Amino acid sequence: xxxxxxxxxxxxxxxxxxxxxxxxxxxxxxxxxxxxxxxxxxxxxxxxxxxxxxxxxxxxxxxxxxxxxxxxxxxxxxxxxxxxxxxxxxxxxxxxxxxxxxxxxxxxx
Ligand SMILES: [Ca+2]
Numbered sequence: 001x002x003x004x005x006x007x008x009x010x011x012x013x014x015x016x017x018x019x020x021x022x023x024x025x026x027x028x029x030x031x032x033x034x035x036x037x038x039x040x041x042x043x044x045x046x047x048x049x050x051x052x053x054x055x056x057x058x059x060x061x062x063x064x065x066x067x068x069x070x071x072x073x074x075x076x077x078x079x080x081x082x083x084x085x086x087x088x089x090x091x092x093x094x095x096x097x098x099x100x101x102x103x104x105x106x107x108x109x
């Protein structure tokens with residue numbers, strides 16, 4: 001069992017046209033989505049502090065991380081990252097930042 005704690009984000013991009021964006025993180029592993037709560041008006045410095053226990057089949061599996069802006073008209077992608085499960089499976093745990101990129105491959109933080 002892998003515990004992933006989504007702590008916070010340091011984003012460089014705000015995709016919301018009105019006010020601050022409302023970010024949340026969605027992890028997709030083997031077709032199952034794991035979503036954090038929405039940090040309303042979190043802007044570029046969202047905080048989630050939310051943990052997920054994920055049963056990992058193989059440490060070479062990819063996990064898709066997406067950070068999105070929640071909106072009444074539907075969520076908008078801020079950035080994404082594909083991270084191997086092995087990046088988290090380190091003795092004693094790992095605490096790290098991962099780079100997310102937008103649809104054009106540009107870093108968003
Ligand atoms: Ca929004």
